[in-house]
Amino acid sequence: SAPEVVTVEVTRVVTETVEIEGETVEVTVVVVETVTEEVEVPAAEEPAAEAPIMEEAEEEALEEAIGDDMSAIGSEDATGDGPPPPDTGPKVESDRTETSSTESAVEAEVRSADSDGETAVAEAPLSTSAEDPIVVDLALDQGSRLTAGEVDDNAQWDDYLLYLRNYIGASVMRVDVSERHQILVTDSQGNPVLGARIGVEANGEEVMVLRTYSNGRTLFFPRALNPDQQAQLYNLKITVNGLTETFDISADSSQREWTIVHPGADQLPTSVNLDVMFLIDATGSMSDEINQLKENIRAIAAQADALPSQPNVRFGMVTYRDREDAYLTEVTDFTPDVESFANALALVRAEGGGDYPEDLNEALFQSIHQTEWRIENTVSLIFLVADAPPHLDYGQQNHYAVEMLEAMERGIKIYPIASSGLDSQGEYVFRQLAQVTNGRFIFLTYGEEGAGSTGTETNFNVSDYTVSSLDQMVINIIEEELSHRIR
Structure with missing residues (x-):
């Protein structure tokens, strides 16, 4: 039969220049646009003209599966017995600025060019086709990028101790970390040992258990022990692969850094597990x-899978609210199935809340004790994403100061991610969680317009910090943790 002329929608990749602050900047930006063209197709291939309709249906199905509900921003009432909420921030002001995917890609391009002198090519927006796994799995979405900064309080130790001393905010659980011993366990080649068990004994009794992280390090704080557990001499027993080495730490010793070359570490496997808890x-x-x-989440998982160490990756999740809400905690145990985890995440809704604090204490307990961490030969990470401190008026025995020591015992690092609504009490707690477990304190940053804009500004009591997109920061942390396993 004779050909028939029809109109279809096609996708083009184009490059363009942009004007920023009055100056024309030449950048290469990959964007996706929809145009209309006339093409000739055989009449028998009429169904091809329905491709846009199929694509739209697939997009609607994907949006429904992901469960994005942009109207769920909401706000919380500042009532209850807890500390007062901040004057500004998401818990008070729910309006947030949205940017288009093209604008976000341009801004990311310019930031990259400014930082390293090279022009990076922004990724195209994620495909909605289930038959295109490369783009869907590997490209970070550019549509609603959040920026964040991070500080390592263990690296800026004197500044952190000064911050602890000068804190005058609402009540917190103070833990004396002023005497800090840094312990490094390596094999005979100097490679860091992951998961070495360190039993700390005082007066013949085991008073604490530590595990080394992926960099082979862990921290010991004698003054954080209960007074009846403290001693003048501590005997540390380091066990790797069934072999135990011992050394002593004296309470009056000026030495604060210890390196143990362990004979049992030379027979450890080179493969590694990765457990990530949100x-x-x-x-x-x-x-x-x-x-x-x-x-x-799919892009984060795909990039973790593609790392040189080739980790065996699992994701888990604990969501939490407060005692008067529809639920207190919901636990999704670890799974290697990214699609299953993404589907569980798609069901999460931002709802509820009332007074300012939330029951973070119970949630932290659930994330450590009610999920199946592998521990052995495993990089174990918790990303805490929140904008409120824990309730400290519930009289809980499993409060955060206890649970962060439990995390140390299991070799779990905590990376708190603080939103703009977090007050000074919450900052103190989040920085404690990060410092004690050898993590870093992460906080969202904003532009001059405040919450909802992207930029480098923050109201937290920090200085000398780096800023990047939040998603990329999470990926970089995972990559850094696993880089110690490359031989």
Whole structure:
């Protein structure tokens, strides 16, 4: 039969220049646009003209599966017995600025060019086709990028001790970390040992257990022990692969750094496991953060899988609210199935909340004790995403100061991610969690317009910090943790 002329929609990749602050900057940006062309197709191939309709249907199905609900931003009332909420931030002001995918890609391009002198090519927006796994799995979504900074309080130790001394905010659980011993366990080649068990004995009794992290290090704080457990001499027993080495730490010793070359470490496997737990405040003010995680969890997982160490990756999740909400905690145990985890994440809604604090204490307990961490030969990470401190008026025995020591015992690092609504009490708690477990304190940053804009500004009591997109920061942390396993 004779050919028939029809109109179809096609996708083009184009390059363009942009004008920024009055100057024309030549950048290469990959964008996706829809245009209309006339093409000739055989009449028998008429169904091809329906391709746009199929693509739209697939896109609607994907949006429904992901469960994005941009109207769920909400806000929380500042009532209850807890500390007062901040004057500004997502818990008070729910309006947030949205940017288009093209604008975000341009901004990321310019930031990259400014930082390293090279022009990077932004990724195209994620495909909605289930038959295109390369793009869907590897490209970070550019539509609602959040920026974040990070500080390592263990690296800026004197500044951190000064911060602890000068804190005058609401009540916190103070833990004396002023005497800090840094312990490094290596094999005979100097490679760091992951998961070495260190039993700390005082007066013949084991008073604490530590495990080394992926960099072979862990921290010991004698003054953090209960007074009846403290001693003048501590005997540390380091066990690797069934072999035990011992050494002593004296309470009056000026030495604070210890390196142990362990004979049992030379027979350890080179493969590694990775357990990543997302501990998420799911109250009404957390919509932006939850939605961004939904958009990018597949890309994060794919990039972790592609790392040179080739880890065996599992994801888990604990969402939490408060005692008067529809639920207190919901636990999704670890799974290697990224699609299954993404589907569970898609069901999370930012709702509820009332007074300012949330029950982070219970959620942290659940994330450590009610999920199946592998521990042995495993890089174990918790990303805490929240904008409120824990309730400290519930009289809980499993409060965060206890649970962060439990995390140390299992070799779990905690990376708190603080949103703008977090007050000074919450900052203190989050930085404790990060410092004691050898993690870093991460916080969202904003532009001059405040919450909802992207930029480098923060109200937290930090200085000398780096800023990048939040998603890329999470990927970089995972890559850094696993880099120690490359031989």
